[in-house]
Structures are given as C-alpha cells and as structure tokens.
Amino acid sequence: MNDFSDLSDVAVLMPAFNGQADVERTLASFSESATVHVLIVDDGSTPPIAAPRIDGMDIEILRLxxxxxIERALQAGMEALAARGVRYAARIDAGDLASPDRLAKQRVYMETHPRVAVLGMWxxxxxxxxxxxxxxxxPTEPAAIRREMLLRTCFTHPSLMLxxxxxxxxxxxxxxxxxxxxLDLLMRLLKRHDGANLPEFGLFYELNESGISATxxxxxxxxxxRLQLRHARVTNPLDWIGIVKSIAHLVLPYRALRSLKAKLLKSAPSA
Structure with a gap:
C-alpha cells in the first residue's frame, strides 16, 4: 500500500544560472511533511551556485x-534523476514560490492516476x-487539455510534476x-499519456521582465x-486559433500583449 506522506521518490528539479538569492528564496518556500529532495542544475553560474542549508531538505547540485x-540544463537534470531512480520530477524555477504541500498533493494524484505523466497546478x-x-x-481534465493544448497555455511549466x-x-x-x-516535451508526452491540472493553486509565478518570456x-x-504547425489537427478549430495567436505574438509589442492578457484574465469568470 502506498504511503502518500512519503516523498522519497520525488525530486525538485531546478535549473539555475546565477541568482543565488532567488534559489534560496524559492527552496525555502517549500513546506512539506516529509524530506524534500532537490536537484539544482547549475548552468555555468559565476560564482557557482552554493547549496543552501534548509531544514527538511536534501539538496544536490549538478554543475555544468x-x-x-535552460533546455540543456533540464535535459541533464532529467537524465541525472533517471539514473538515480527518481520516479517524479517536480519543476520549479528560481524566483517562483511553492504553496504548502504542493509535492504531496501532486504525488497523491500521480499515484492514483497512472495514465497521467504530467500534472500541473493553478x-x-x-x-x-x-x-x-x-x-x-x-483546464484540469485530460480531454479538455488535449483539445485546447495548441490554443492556450494549458500548463504552467514551473508547477509541473513529471x-x-x-x-x-x-x-x-x-x-x-x-x-x-x-511545449515540445508536453506534445510528445501527450501522444502516449494523459496530462492534468489540480484545480487548486500550487505556485506563485514571478513575472520577471528579464525572464525568458520577455528577453x-x-x-x-x-x-x-513551429510546434503548432507540426501538431495542428485539421478538424480542431482551436488549433488554428492558437496559430493566429502566435502570429499576433510575433507582430505585436510584448507590453501590449501582456497588458491585454492581464485584462482578459481579470475579467474572466472564476473557474
């Protein structure tokens, strides 16, 4: 019988390039009833990232x-976790914060839904x-996620358990x-597995103007x-709307898009 309070087969996977203070703040945000195992992939930081001492955490650093x-860092991190026999990788980025018991809640769901290979949170x-x-x-259910995957962001990457x-x-x-x-990884995963989201908030995502989405x-x-064109389904109109949205992202200023997105989300009815 599974012990749902056990996190021994879970590891937090965090790529980091510099930003020691952000790394420490993010890891300190985890609040779980069991030891949290962490793999930080130091992507050539200068000076190198140092493992902070945090009660209830077992922290390892893989230095590149x-x-x-980030693509290479995540690839190396996932290979390292596989070699260590870790079953579940919980993503988070330096600067983001985790809600209490995020890992335990996600692991419980993954253990009881074996078809799900990727699980996010609001x-x-x-x-x-x-x-x-x-x-x-x-959306939270696999069918809705498959239908809308190329239309909107159906997962927040740093909230995922894989x-x-x-x-x-x-x-x-x-x-x-x-x-x-x-998105590349998720589209390949969803060919053979299900994806889902827990309908509760598990992450505080820091929108940083110097982050990847901006720079x-x-x-x-x-x-x-490119991914949308590769995976688009002719009979799903939502896929083609998603393609139009991506073209808009190429031609409209970033700040205008961010402002419009925030207004739309604030005006949308609560789920």
Missing part, C-alpha cells in the same frame, strides 16, 4: 561546465515585488525549439508557431 541554456502570477497580477486557471520514465521515453527535453522546450519572446513565439 558552461552555460548552455498559478498566481505576481510581480518581482510579490504584487498579484493575474491568475492562471487552465513521470521521469515517461519523459525519458518521450525523448527528454531538447533544444530543437528554443524557449518552448516545455526571448520572438524566439519563443517562433518555436511555438
């Missing part, structure tokens, strides 16, 4: 010789000062689609569009 980008989006901006409440074996089987993270490595917005939009 040089900065190769997300509070906040500014770098912690001020609330808007909430992300994507089955490590399924990720490796699907080909792991890869750098073929720069700044859209999460690599065009590369992300191009990669997303």
């Amino acid at each position: 010789a040089k900065n190769g980008g 997300t509070h989006v906040v500014s770098t000062s912690g001020a609330p901006l808007f909430d992300l409440t994507p 089955r490590v074996a399924a990720v490796i089987e699907a080909g792991n993270y890869r750098a073929r689609y720069r700044a859209a490595e999460d 690599k917005r065009r590369a992300q939009a191009v990669s997303t569009l």
Whole structure:
C-alpha cells in the first residue's frame, strides 16, 4: 500500500544560472511533511551556485561546465534523476514560490492516476515585488487539455510534476525549439499519456521582465508557431486559433500583449 506522506521518490528539479538569492528564496518556500529532495542544475553560474542549508531538505547540485541554456540544463537534470531512480520530477524555477504541500498533493494524484505523466497546478502570477497580477486557471481534465493544448497555455511549466520514465521515453527535453522546450516535451508526452491540472493553486509565478518570456519572446513565439504547425489537427478549430495567436505574438509589442492578457484574465469568470 502506498504511503502518500512519503516523498522519497520525488525530486525538485531546478535549473539555475546565477541568482543565488532567488534559489534560496524559492527552496525555502517549500513546506512539506516529509524530506524534500532537490536537484539544482547549475548552468555555468559565476560564482557557482552554493547549496543552501534548509531544514527538511536534501539538496544536490549538478554543475555544468558552461552555460548552455535552460533546455540543456533540464535535459541533464532529467537524465541525472533517471539514473538515480527518481520516479517524479517536480519543476520549479528560481524566483517562483511553492504553496504548502504542493509535492504531496501532486504525488497523491500521480499515484492514483497512472495514465497521467504530467500534472500541473493553478498559478498566481505576481510581480518581482510579490504584487498579484493575474491568475492562471487552465483546464484540469485530460480531454479538455488535449483539445485546447495548441490554443492556450494549458500548463504552467514551473508547477509541473513529471513521470521521469515517461519523459525519458518521450525523448527528454531538447533544444530543437528554443524557449518552448516545455511545449515540445508536453506534445510528445501527450501522444502516449494523459496530462492534468489540480484545480487548486500550487505556485506563485514571478513575472520577471528579464525572464525568458520577455528577453526571448520572438524566439519563443517562433518555436511555438513551429510546434503548432507540426501538431495542428485539421478538424480542431482551436488549433488554428492558437496559430493566429502566435502570429499576433510575433507582430505585436510584448507590453501590449501582456497588458491585454492581464485584462482578459481579470475579467474572466472564476473557474
């Protein structure tokens, strides 16, 4: 019988490039009833990331010789977790904060839903000062996620818990689609497995103007569009609406898009 309070087969996977203070703040946000295992992939930081001492945490650092980008860091991290026999990888990025018992809640769901290989949670989006901006409440059920996957963001990447074996089987993270490595992996996972979201908030996502979505917005939009065109289903109109949205991301200013998105989300009815 499974012990749902046990997190021995779960590891938090966090890529990091510099930002020691953000790493420490993020890890300190975890509040679980069992020891939390963490793998930090130091993507060539100068100075190197140091493992903080946090009660209730077992922290390991995998150091990469040089900065190769988040795609390479996640790929190396997932390979390391697979080699260690870890079953579940819980993603989070430096600067984001976890809600209490996030890992335990996700593991319980994964244990009782063996067809699910990727599980997200709803997300509070906040500014770098912690001020609330808007909430992300994507669909929770596998069928709705499959239907809407190319229309909208159905998962917040740093909220995910992933089955490590399924990720490796699907080909792991890869750098073929720069700044859209999460969507690339998810589309491959959903070919053989289900995806779901817990209908509760598990993450405070920090919207940082210097983050990937801002500094690599065009590369992300191009990669997303390439993936949409590759996976689009002729009979699903939502896929084609998603393609139009990606084209809009390529031609409209980032701040205008972010402002419009925030207004739409605030005016949408609560799920």
